[in-house]
Amino acid sequence: MEDIKLIVTDMDGTFLNSSHEVSPEFPEIYEELKRRNILFVPASGRQMLGITKYFGEIENEMAFIAENGGYVIYKNEELFADKLEENHMAEIISAVRNIPGATAVLSGKKKAYVETENQDFIDYISQFYTDNERREDLTLGVDDSIFKIAVYHPEGSEKNVYPVLKEFEKYGLEIVISGQYWLDIMNKNINKGNALEKLQKALNISPQQTMAFGDYMNDIEMLENSKYSYAMKNAHPSVKKAASFEACTNDNFGVLKIIKDYLNIK
Known part of the structure; x- marks a missing residue:
């Protein structure tokens, strides 16, 4: 070696x-x-x-x-x-809302942002996203550099999230299964x-x-x-x-x- x-x-x-x-x-x-x-x-x-x-x-x-x-x-x-461009963010968040059980997290330089009011979920993601904030509507954007959109599904990301969101690769985005319950959307490369x-x-x-x-x-x-x-x-x-x-x-x-x-x- x-x-x-x-x-x-x-x-x-x-x-x-x-x-x-x-x-x-x-x-x-x-x-x-x-x-x-x-x-x-x-x-x-x-x-x-x-x-x-x-x-x-x-x-x-x-x-x-x-x-x-x-x-x-x-x-x-x-x-x-790196910074994710805002132009497709609203479309992706809308698509996540239409997946039963899925929750989106915008991961930014300053904070992570969620729409959900589910306190159990917020407590759960706090171990990965130390500083997070709830927003009423993520499609309106946030004043932060967003690195990625992370999507959680309690029954597995590979089966429940990837088949729906892989179409966003057409925008030159990277759609990657990052864990049993998580999928990440980032810029290509x-x-x-x-x-x-x-x-x-x-x-x-x-x-x-x-x-x-x-x-x-x-x-x-x-x-x-x-x-x-x-x-x-x-x-x-x-x-x-x-x-x-x-x-x-x-x-x-x-x-x-x-x-x-x-x-x-x-």
Whole structure:
């Protein structure tokens, strides 16, 4: 194995366990990564604040890929920020309203925005979208840079949401199933893989020096941009097909097990 310079990992279903917790072993492992000049990069469909909150004081030493690749920061400096054009937003939100059980979230730079009055749903998304606000009508737009429209369905996004919304690809948009219950709509070519490439180029790190972990379809491009690509045991079959290796489940903190093996930590 070549010297690894960058380790990038998805968060939900990958780095975090099912209770959305970080392994208690992480601080010790992070210190060893830092000592060896290996950059640790969380990459998620979450809002930036929904990722950085897990890392406390070390946040300013790290890089983060948020919004499925729409927003990248390194040591608190913005490397890349994408903005969804407003012209098709109202049409997409109207289409989501017509899907029974579906709920749209506008994910912006300042906040996330929802129409629903369902407090259980608002409490649920607060773990991913830390700062959120209810609006009467999202088709009227918001005064914010919107990175993506995230759509939730309690019975699964692949079956209930994707078949309806895939038609919006005609506008040059990326429609990606980002989790069992989630689908994300972004600008074309916005994905974690392209965001990782921007970071690699900025830091002069190659895919051959990169290790990556993921569990869902929105991780595939990121895995393809890393020589040492791992699908979690709990990953979607298409992710396992795209990865070169397999890690044990997120509930067994499989990411850290692989990192410990690489660092030769018992």
